[in-house]
Amino acid sequence: MDSFSTLIRTASHEQHVEAETSTFMSDLLGGRLGVDAYARYTEQLWFVYEALEAAADRLASDPLAGPFIRPELMRLPSLERDLAHLRGADWRAGLSALPATEEYAARVRECAEEWPGGYVAHHYTRYLGDLSGGQIIRDKAERTWGFDKKGDGVRFYVFDGIGNPAAFKREYRELLDGIRTDELEQQRVVGECKRAFALNTAVFRALGEEFPLSA
Numbered sequence: 192m193d194s195f196s197t198l199i200r201t202a203s204h205e206q207h208v209e210a211e212t213s214t215f216m217s218d219l220l221g222g223r224l225g226v227d228a229y230a231r232y233t234e235q236l237w238f239v240y241e242a243l244e245a246a247a248d249r250l251a252s253d254p255l256a257g258p259f260i261r262p263e264l265m266r267l268p269s270l271e272r273d274l275a276h277l278r279g280a281d282w283r284a285g286l287s288a289l290p291a292t293e294e295y296a297a298r299v300r301e302c303a304e305e306w307p308g309g310y311v312a313h314h315y316t317r318y319l320g321d322l323s324g325g326q327i328i329r330d331k332a333e334r335t336w337g338f339d340k341k342g343d344g345v346r347f348y349v350f351d352g353i354g355n356p357a358a359f360k361r362e363y364r365e366l367l368d369g370i371r372t373d374e375l376e377q378q379r380v381v382g383e384c385k386r387a388f389a390l391n392t393a394v395f396r397a398l399g400e401e402f403p404l405s406a
């Protein structure tokens with residue numbers, strides 16, 4: 192039988208392709224969007240990470256989710272620095288969540304409160320993605336909008352405390368494989384991971400509608 196980390200990766204592969212090739216992501220990676228679209232996207236990430244990380248302290252002692260909570264992953268302080276750079280010192284005043292983002296953050300909060308396994312699914316979907324494809328987005332953002340390399344504007348994608356992302360991801364997958372639950376719960380977590388991808392895709396869809404290309 193496949194390991195849990197393989198199962199969760201394989202099961203979400205199709206949705207990964209869908210997220211990756213969404214109109215908004217394609218336009219962003221194709222260098223076709225203005226920095227305003229990037230800033231709006233970064234704002235949406237703030238709501239998602241606020242939900243993920245507000246729960247971190249409490250979940251740190253949870254037997255299932257606890258081992259995944261690592262200080263070097265925390266993104267909120269970096270996001271806030273990026274937003275101050277992108278929107279100015281009063282970035283909080285103009286911050287607003289798209290309805291799709293509200294829905295995503297609400298689901299993260301719900302899992303954080305009621306279901307540690309579901310929280311892990313959301314944790315995996317975001318942080319392992321940020322350590323992977325996130326680096327491609329950072330590189331593109333630096334080139335397209337001229338941010339300093341690994342500087343303000345793209346700090347969200349820079350994990351200062353993680354020297355070797357490949358090794359970190361390997362360890363993370365070992366943690367996933369070490370989760371001690373039955374097959375039914377594993378299937379539920381995989382299902383939540385798919386839902387997490389779908390929630391991301393819905394945010395991309397909404398952003399795509401807000402920033403259509405004047406083709």
Ligand code: HEM
Binds near residue numbers: 207220319323327391
């Ligand atoms: C244009 C956007 C994206 C690109 C180019 C991209 C690219 C990649 C690449 C190359 C990997 C493989 C890294 C490796 O095997 O070490 C990866 C893994 C991953 N990505 Fe993405 N990705 C994108 C968007 C997303 C999004 C939107 C999500 C979900 C929110 C996501 C979640 C993940 C996850 C969870 C993994 C880890 C899979 C695993 O090894 O278990 N990615 N991505």
